[in-house]
Amino acid sequence: MPDRAGTGPSLLRQITRRLLVFTLIFALVDIVIVVVTYLHHPEALAQELLSLEADRAGGFADPAAARLPESRNWSARIIRPATPADAMLIDWTRRDRIDGGYRITGVRRLENSPSPRWILIRFDAIGVKPFLPVMMNELADHVALPLVPLSLLLLLFNIISVRRTLAPLRRAEDEVDALDPDDMSLRLTVPGEPREVDTLVRAVNRALARLEKSVITLRDFTANAAHELRTPLAIMQLSLEKLPDGATKAELQSDTDRMTRLVGQMLDLAQADALVVDDLTLVDLAAVGRAAVALLAPKSFAGERELTFSDNGGASVNGHAEAIFRIYRNLIDNALAHAPGHTDIIVAAGPGPQISVRDFGPGIGAADQAHLFERFWRRDRSGVDGAGLGLGIVKQLVDAHGGSIVIESPGGGGALFRVHFPDVPTANGTGPGAVARPPI
Amino acid sequence: MRLLLIEDNPRLAGLIRDGLHGQGFAVDWCHTIADAETALQVNTYDLLLLDLGLPDGDGLELLRRIRHRKDTTPILVLTARSGLDDRVYGLDAGADDYLVKPFQLPELAARCRALMRRPGAALGTILTCGNVMLDTAQRSITIGTHRVEAPPREGALLEQLLRRSGNVVAKAALENSLYAMDAEVTPNALEAVVSRLRRRLAAANADVTIRTVHGVGYCLLAPVAAAQVADA
Numbered sequence: 001m002p003d004r005a006g007t008g009p010s011l012l013r014q015i016t017r018r019l020l021v022f023t024l025i026f027a028l029v030d031i032v033i034v035v036v037t038y039l040h041h042p043e044a045l046a047q048e049l050l051s052l053e054a055d056r057a058g059g060f061a062d063p064a065a066a067r068l069p070e071s072r073n074w075s076a077r078i079i080r081p082a083t084p085a086d087a088m089l090i091d092w093t094r095r096d097r098i099d100g101g102y103r104i105t106g107v108r109r110l111e112n113s114p115s116p117r118w119i120l121i122r123f124d125a126i127g128v129k130p131f132l133p134v135m136m137n138e139l140a141d142h143v144a145l146p147l148v149p150l151s152l153l154l155l156l157f158n159i160i161s162v163r164r165t166l167a168p169l170r171r172a173e174d175e176v177d178a179l180d181p182d183d184m185s186l187r188l189t190v191p192g193e194p195r196e197v198d199t200l201v202r203a204v205n206r207a208l209a210r211l212e213k214s215v216i217t218l219r220d221f222t223a224n225a226a227h228e229l230r231t232p233l234a235i236m237q238l239s240l241e242k243l244p245d246g247a248t249k250a251e252l253q254s255d256t257d258r259m260t261r262l263v264g265q266m267l268d269l270a271q272a273d274a275l276v277v278d279d280l281t282l283v284d285l286a287a288v289g290r291a292a293v294a295l296l297a298p299k300s301f302a303g304e305r306e307l308t309f310s311d312n313g314g315a316s317v318n319g320h321a322e323a324i325f326r327i328y329r330n331l332i333d334n335a336l337a338h339a340p341g342h343t344d345i346i347v348a349a350g351p352g353p354q355i356s357v358r359d360f361g362p363g364i365g366a367a368d369q370a371h372l373f374e375r376f377w378r379r380d381r382s383g384v385d386g387a388g389l390g391l392g393i394v395k396q397l398v399d400a401h402g403g404s405i406v407i408e409s410p411g412g413g414g415a416l417f418r419v420h421f422p423d424v425p426t427a428n429g430t431g432p433g434a435v436a437r438p439p440i
Numbered sequence: 441m442r443l444l445l446i447e448d449n450p451r452l453a454g455l456i457r458d459g460l461h462g463q464g465f466a467v468d469w470c471h472t473i474a475d476a477e478t479a480l481q482v483n484t485y486d487l488l489l490l491d492l493g494l495p496d497g498d499g500l501e502l503l504r505r506i507r508h509r510k511d512t513t514p515i516l517v518l519t520a521r522s523g524l525d526d527r528v529y530g531l532d533a534g535a536d537d538y539l540v541k542p543f544q545l546p547e548l549a550a551r552c553r554a555l556m557r558r559p560g561a562a563l564g565t566i567l568t569c570g571n572v573m574l575d576t577a578q579r580s581i582t583i584g585t586h587r588v589e590a591p592p593r594e595g596a597l598l599e600q601l602l603r604r605s606g607n608v609v610a611k612a613a614l615e616n617s618l619y620a621m622d623a624e625v626t627p628n629a630l631e632a633v634v635s636r637l638r639r640r641l642a643a644a645n646a647d648v649t650i651r652t653v654h655g656v657g658y659c660l661l662a663p664v665a666a667a668q669v670a671d672a
Binding site: 226231235238260264267272308310323 | 449451452455456459493520521522523524525527528540541542543544545606607608610651653654655656657659661
């Protein structure tokens with residue numbers, strides 16, 4: 001399964017965080033506005049403070065004793081109108097500048113009483129401290145009260161809208177995961193809306209179309225190149241077989257063989273580059289190894305080399321049977337090219353998900369090991385044998401399997417190529433699938 | 441033995457036809473799928489040699505159509521395609537064998553013979569390798585000019601090796617053809633039969649050798665075949 005966890009915070013979290021920061025900034029600005037407004041309108045502040053104190057002191061039996069702690073010269077008394085005419089009293093506030101502050105005087109009607117009552121209050125407010133409760137009230141009324149529900153609503157709205165906006169992206173993600181390199185005609189479903197996702201999906205689809213085109217071009221090219229190169233080679237081969245035996249025929253045969261091999265390897269390399277290994281097929285490393293040894297044994301007899309196969313408990317791995325066959329074949333070909341006559345070449349599968357090919361040739365120096373998998377690299381450039389592509393193909397095929405290849409210099413001389421394949425995960429309980437038959 | 445060759449390149453087709461003619465095959469040649477369909481309606485063939493890239497379509501389509509009408513004529517695909525999946529596609533589509541161009545004529549002839557010798561073709565055949573000859577109908581072995589008697593198991597082993605001479609035959613395949621399904625086969629029973637057959641061949645001055653491929657199987661090599669392999 002592809003790793004779907006992703007990195008970085010989710011969009012939802014990002015938006016929530018930004019919204020919170022935004023709310024805080026908004027609240028601060030609001031507070032500053034409220035404070036500045038009142039500082040510019042001290043009479044309004046005085047009015048508010050008086051109303052507040054009237055409400056508070058009116059609740060006491062003796063308002064005169066309910067002094068505002070931060071005030072001086074507190075006096076307060078209840079006025080009960082003796083006649084209905086007296087009930088014409090109205091609320092008023094007066095603010096007089098005194099030394100270091102204000103003297104605030106005023107009347108307020110008390111609401112929570114059966115008969116109309118007023119309260120007359122006078123006090124001196126020195127400094128800002130007496131006004132703080134008013135400020136707090138104002139902030140609560142004008143900042144907190146509207147902002148908290150608004151923020152919560154915004155947050156909720158955002159969560160819903162982000163979820164909705166991201167739904168097509170999530171579907172696109174599923175579809176991208178399901179894309180199959182073998183079926184390049186697959187496209188993502190165009191969501192229509194939102195436009196941003198729609199354009200992204202369309203852009204991905206355009207990219208997929210370009211990829212499909214280039215894959216088809218490549219596939220057609222390799223198929224056409226194979227046909228165009230191999231048909232004349234086949235004609236050459238069959239024509240030269242009609243020639244009388246002799247030195248010329250032998251030379252031509254050897255040239256044709258080299259050409260055939262080179263064409264085969266270049267096509268193999270192109271195909272190896274395009275190989276994508278799925279994790280659906282299990283390949284038995286030992287069975288494929290046996291098939292490869294069976295194919296190449298007659299060639300090894302010709303050079304009086306003993307090709308042997310040893311199953312050391314080779315495992316089954318996720319892979320492409322024909323590709324693994326070609327890994328074996330190219331490694332054995334390489335060993336055959338370097339091992340002298342009357343020596344052994346030991347091909348082994350296992351233990352576990354690894355294979356190895358060991359020869360008793362001259363071995364590979366540390367300096368050469370670095371170049372060994374480079375394409376067209378040969379130790380001896382004047383050598384006539386091979387184009388230096390075999391091990392490049394091996395490397396490419398091993399990489400496509402997510403495996404690794406190492407060169408060892410075992411005791412006893414020679415070189416040992418060891419290919420490790422990734423373990424087959426067994427945890428998911430689905431059990432191994434069908435084991436692919438070896439290609440022979 | 442009559443073959444139908446379906447190949448669009450006239451020079452290659454001519455070379456294959458001449459070459460196989462020299463090996464005793466009669467070869468008809470078509471260069472399109474349409475011609476091949478007509479030829480298949482008119483004649484009966486022992487074997488089809490099919491190129492895949494044809495001017496009027498993909499040879500695999502013809503292959504599927506032939507198999508779809510339950511025609512079991514052996515089909516050998518001759519193609520330039522050697523992709524990682526091409527061989528599997530070809531065999532899955534119903535081909536009996538798959539040979540990538542270019543090929544040597546003896547190899548092509550050997551594969552043609554192997555396909556026509558499949559069980560089902562009831563006719564007995566004479567198999568040869570070096571100076572060893574085995575008549576599958578008479579169950580008789582001749583080495584050089586002398587008739588050699590061998591127990592049935594050794595005869596069966598020699599037949600299997602002769603059928604695929606020059607190639608390695610897997611141990612499991614040999615055991616399957618030498619012993620009944622339910623027979624207990626000890627690990628070195630086959631080895632013992634092989635070494636008895638080796639001694640018998642050597643005693644009769646056979647020029648073939650049975651090579652052991654450790655861990656895989658056995659291979660019958662003629663001295664000439666060994667030389668040919670060296671070139672390849």
